[in-house]
Amino acid sequence: MQRVLRLAIAFSIIALFILPTPANAGTELDPEIDDGPDALSYDFLDIESAWFDGPEGESNTSLDITLRMVDGPKHISDFFQDVQNNNVTTYDFQIYFDFNEAHYAVAATVQAAFVSNFLGEVIYGSQELREVDYDSYGNILNESTITQIQMEWDGDLKAMVFTVEKSYMGDPKVGDVLTHTWAAIWNADTYPNESNRSLVNAEDTGNTYNNPGRDFRFKGGLEFEYDLALYGETAKKVKPGQSVTFSITLNASTTNMDPVSITIRYGIAKQNWTIEGSPEGRNISNQAVQIPLNITVTCPKSEQNGTTVRATVYAKLTIPEANNTYLEDELELTIQVYGEYEEEDKDKSSLDEFLEFIMEPMILSIIVGIMIVVFLAAILVKRIQ
Ligand SMILES: [Ca+2]
Numbered sequence: 001m002q003r004v005l006r007l008a009i010a011f012s013i014i015a016l017f018i019l020p021t022p023a024n025a026g027t028e029l030d031p032e033i034d035d036g037p038d039a040l041s042y043d044f045l046d047i048e049s050a051w052f053d054g055p056e057g058e059s060n061t062s063l064d065i066t067l068r069m070v071d072g073p074k075h076i077s078d079f080f081q082d083v084q085n086n087n088v089t090t091y092d093f094q095i096y097f098d099f100n101e102a103h104y105a106v107a108a109t110v111q112a113a114f115v116s117n118f119l120g121e122v123i124y125g126s127q128e129l130r131e132v133d134y135d136s137y138g139n140i141l142n143e144s145t146i147t148q149i150q151m152e153w154d155g156d157l158k159a160m161v162f163t164v165e166k167s168y169m170g171d172p173k174v175g176d177v178l179t180h181t182w183a184a185i186w187n188a189d190t191y192p193n194e195s196n197r198s199l200v201n202a203e204d205t206g207n208t209y210n211n212p213g214r215d216f217r218f219k220g221g222l223e224f225e226y227d228l229a230l231y232g233e234t235a236k237k238v239k240p241g242q243s244v245t246f247s248i249t250l251n252a253s254t255t256n257m258d259p260v261s262i263t264i265r266y267g268i269a270k271q272n273w274t275i276e277g278s279p280e281g282r283n284i285s286n287q288a289v290q291i292p293l294n295i296t297v298t299c300p301k302s303e304q305n306g307t308t309v310r311a312t313v314y315a316k317l318t319i320p321e322a323n324n325t326y327l328e329d330e331l332e333l334t335i336q337v338y339g340e341y342e343e344e345d346k347d348k349s350s351l352d353e354f355l356e357f358i359m360e361p362m363i364l365s366i367i368v369g370i371m372i373v374v375f376l377a378a379i380l381v382k383r384i385q
């Protein structure tokens with residue numbers, strides 16, 4: 001029973017580290033920006049979440065960015081009607097991000113206007129990629145149009161799905177990272193995009209520039225496949241002045257014929273402790289490998305009983321297409337100190353070992369046997385003389 005339990009725990013630990021690494025792209029269930037309901041009067045102005053699609057929504061040349069509201073209608077025409085019913089002419093629905101020190105936003109401007117009784121109501125919208133200026137507090141000084149982009153209202157997701165050509169946003173490559181992700185909805189009648197937009201005036205915000213959502217790493221449009229995961233036993237005990245070893249395995253694979261570089265780092269934050277690990281790196285090409293890592297952690301003699309220390313093993317994979325980090329994984333090791341430091345008495349311990357050795361039943365019977373043979377031989381020799 002205990003063994004089954006131990007196996008189950010071991011497998012759960014392994015499963016935990018086979019799961020996607022933090023570098024993975026957001027999804028509907030795990031969005032970069034996770035705001036949730038703010039109990040606003042209008043659900044269609046209340047940001048639920050926003051995410052940057054990974055391989056499914058990303059091609060070599062474009063990226064999908066999704067903004068989901070708490071609620072909204074199935075069809076875009078009804079969505080525009082909601083805006084009009086709210087007695088506001090224009091709202092801006094936006095997702096913000098940085099790339100390569102430039103500030104960007106995608107924006108859907110939803111506009112409803114009465115033209116005249118004869119012409120009826122006109123409702124329309126436009127979608128843009130914008131460049132954004134911020135002040136040091138993360139308020140917006142100005143937003144200016146870079147280009148028109150595509151946006152579709154997804155009535156099932158209650159979401160706007162923007163498609164942005166990468167060439168308009170600094171041409172990011174696989175492994176590059178978007179930072180400072182956040183979202184906002186603005187009343188653009190009162191706060192048009194050319195004007196100052198203070199965060200307090202937003203209808204709703206999901207994260208902010210200075211308190212952003214998760215980074216997004218470009219992954220899509222790749223010709224080859226890559227994988228990287230660390231796993232193994234992560235908790236050990238050690239006596240002061242002694243060392244403990246960890247058996248950790250790094251699984252890595254690629255279908256690329258060109259060399260893919262793997263780098264491994266070992267770290268421990270506590271003073272006077274040491275960690276030694278090998279190897280520190282390796283190249284692979286068109287193969288799947290299991291790399292055993294040899295890790296030794298040494299506890300100082302002065303460490304107190306009961307202290308818990310954490311160490312980390314970090315692995316990253318750099319690919320030829322991007323010359324940049326593409327995948328990374330990290331494993332935390334926990335080392336607990338038990339007992340007190342003991343001065344080793346080598347002579348005594350080797351004598352003890354010797355005594356223990358000769359007292360073993362088999363060794364003892366062999367010795368007694370030899371003694372009897374020697375004794376009999378002595379008697380025989382004496383008789384012959
Ligand atoms: Ca919200």
Ligand SMILES: [Ca+2]
Pocket residue numbers: 035038047204205206207
């Ligand atoms: Ca909010």
